[in-house]
Amino acid sequence: MSLPQLLSAATGELALFAGVGFFLFAIDDLAVDLIYFTRTFWRSATVYRHFPRAFADRLPPPTGRIAVLVPAWDESAVIAPMLRAALARFDHPDYRLYVGHYRNDPATAAAIASVADPRVRAIDIGVDGPTTKADCLNRLYAAMTADEVADAHRFKAVVLHDAEDVVDPLELRLFDRLVERAAVVQLPVVPLLDPGSRWVAGHYADEFAEAHVKELVVREAVGAAIPLAGVGCGLERGALDRLAARHDGRPFADASMTEDYEMGLRLGALGLKTMFVRMAAGTGGGAVVASRGHFPTTMGAAVRQKARWIGGIAMSGWDRLGWTGGLGERWFRMRDRRGPMAAVLLAVGYLAALLWGQLALARALGAPVGFTPSPGLRLLLLANAVLLAWHVAMRMIFTAYAYGLGEGLRALPRLLVGNVIAIAASWRAARLHFGGGPRQWDKTAHTFPRELPAMGRS
Template identity: 35%
Template sequence: MEFVDYVVAYWLVIKYLVFFAAIIILLSSIDDFFIDCYYWVRRIWRRFTVYKKHKPFNVNELYKYKEKPIAIMVPAWQEKGVIADMAALAASSFEYYNYHIFIGTYPNDPETQHDVDMVVEHYRNVHKVITRTPGPTNKSDCLNHIIEDIFLFEKEHNIEFEGFVLHDAEDLIHPLELKLFNHLIGKNDLIQIPVFPFEREWYDFTTGHYVDEFAENHGKDLIVRESILGFVPSAGVGTALSRKAIDKLKEIHNGDVFLIDTLTEDYNLGYELFHEDMKLIFVRIPAELEYTTRNSYGKEKNRKKQVLISVREFFPSTFRQAVRQKARWITGIALQGWQQLGWSNSVKTNYILYRDRKAILTNLANVLAYILVINILGMTLYTKITQDIWWFPPIIEKGDLLWYLLIINAFFFLNRIIQRMYFTHEVYGIKGALLSIPRIIWGNFINFFAMFKALAQFFKLKKEGKQIPWDKTTHDFPLRRKFHKKLGDILLEEKLIDQATLEQALEKQRSKQKALGRLLLEENIISETDLAKAMSIQSNLKYIHGISQDEVDIETMNKVDHYSLLENDIIILKTVDHVQPIISSGQVVDVVVDECKRKLSDRTELYITNESTIITIQKKVLFHDLSETEFSQLRSVLKKKMIPRGMVDEILEYRTQNNQDFITSCQHFGFLPDDQLTRIDA
């Protein structure tokens, strides 16, 4: 064969590949277009029917329900530097009280265990679980160990959890998430809230393509899926399961709750619960967020906006990590899901399963289309600049079948761009919407390589028949808590307690569910000053003793939200040498400190002092019009998240106008149900 014969064969292959890619993309596009149409028709219809009859849900209503016991499960393998920050922030910011966090660790991962131990010492409702087998096993295996420990915890403490929540070590959890789950659990068996990635730099297209995909999937696709079928797959995070669901999964899997022979146990459990006729829902509830911004003149303005109750986290920022993660999803959902779940007798169910599995072909067709375009453009350019060539008929001629296929696909591609831009804009604004256009192409290349890795991974696992290992990605967390040492170790080093006393206290801590420092203080083993000094060492902050009211900057404190100061035990002192001290009784969330710093013109430094000193000053400076009892009650309900902070002014105003006590005033607005009254002074 001569060279021209090879060119002819190559050109023929190109033509058939173009047909293949065009048909696959057309079929997928028709499917996507149906979802688009279904969503917008449903949205318009509900706007003129449902929303005319029912007012938008007010999240303040979530505070009026009795708090059911909720267990949060967090599997952790090699999460040093992340897990402590995640657990501490969650435990300090939840607008909920009746919950416990169980963190699964491995016996051969002492660094993660050490981080968890520091948080367990500090927060009464954070617990460490150690698996029986060394890691990494897989996420399902770790979750099964966690659930076993939860069942033991229930027996030891005479408690029965009604909700079980799934989270990962890198999750930034919304403060109202548990309030929402508390309201919905029982009536529903699986509740999924949206998951939205954090943005990184604008040029980070790898993280950016996750931003766009999740904005559209959790803004449209899951809504349509629930409406059509009622099958809502768990995202693995931000998922709440009812007690009934846990018991059913345990029954299905012969004692294990989570299936260990899959890379996507979250997807499988959603389908299994759907198959058992349980109620699965996807929930998008906005909560009002107050924030401070500056205008063009540098003047601060307080603004409000509606933000969905959702989970936020960082997603992979490198191509290789993204391919690994996407390959795991494709393996678990499309390949193992096909193998383990098969197909159904229901047309609607099969349609949704097809949407989950079509990535096997569409990922190939999308990138193949880019490659074919480059080939055709290259050949076209070559024919324009070279005369000494054979003549080849054009692959695409106006008016033939392929011509019309490509015209239709171009329309669908334009629709895809518009849809992606809209839903990205809804969450990330105009900048995210514009960047979503080039990120579509980059995302297709990630999905293309992930598909081949998934196929190789699937057939390797099938051939070897081994338990699937935990193929996790490296995690980041957006906030940092300044834990350096365990409090117990510091107390030993300072010779404030001995080893025997510490071990006895840790044993009591497990049964009484109190922070170690609080327990030692209540039993008069250490003094309040000893505890504050130890916590200053733990936080690497200076301890201040003997603060007088004259040192307090009352004017500045009045600029900051009084209830935030009260909840977090903060006072602000007068500036000394252009440094303004912010004083706390312990660890303070970064966002709270930042809120204070925005109100201050000078440089700030953080210090620690005795809790009683802060309470005394706050009472005299900020809440002098309340009685000691009412001040104590207000402090308790704020710390235990029993009322929405935005309602406190209205409650106190009602108290004054109607000459009522604080508790009665709260109950007038529907807050403080019976289960919370018993905890106010606890």
């Protein structure tokens, strides 16, 4: 076989491989979209005609005490303003912030100490850091439990937040009531836009706009457990004890890079109810109760963070959690774990497009080379083009719904940025997973907004 024939054959095989994979993934995504819109229209036509919508500012008065766990390693730049903002914003009469820091991180300890408020409990977890985030959370859980014994007063719910989060004023009131109905309550996560990083930080806004407006709603509708995002989530106090009893008093999975994700699935596997809640703050319209915060702004930081998610969910999660539960649960575990395969398909697809373009250019310049797809491949590519147009439209619509028309339009080119990050992150995740690491907190640098954001539509 001559070199031109070899290149043509390789282009066809690569295009076919990527095309079949893209088609299967697109049908999977289309099923989520159809369930979401069917459910939305049905609830509008039936449920909301007979029952009024709930609003967070109309919830009954709180009845319990809330513990907020905030693990912190190397967070001296953000932890103090985060705590001050939380203390100023939380609309709840009885809560305590447990903030964990390491003994070899005096800067973070000093920043926590600068916030003089009896509701803040600075916990020196007694070891050098970093360990893992789960280890820090487990030590905060132990400190909280010790306080319950000393005070003879048990917490009603435990809320998780990170050191860079902008908390919602009404979230504790919402958790206070809803943990009476579910063991896990996850609020939407709304990335804050960074004018200096429209493309890298901005792609998180696009992804969360779809995931936390549409996908988690469908996940709950088909009976799959809701995974925790690690922020803006509330846990019924007894549910944590049930996990702790099964794991030597340590409810958070020490060996996991995504202990938050696993927490929701493990509680769901115990038969406990998990719930995703998008509740409007008030009747004025617009804002929902949500956790907000800045996401990585550089390509390197985004790759590191995404690698941690992919490695923890798609690779370690497969090993640690397996395939259990009903059809809906297994479907969404498959969706959670398709990231590495999606990255392979993207890389192969881009390579096929590059070879095809080079062959077309060479032929246009008079070289006796080229690639002519078979009728079957043409039909597959046409179907994929239609499905891609639908996918792009969904991404732009949900982003526009959450952030406005301008960001909705930017979501189109940001798809390419997200694809590049996904490919690089999957490669890094594979290297770390099969190389036996990381075994400590692989965190990225955080920022806290100088001015607290107004509550947006998201």
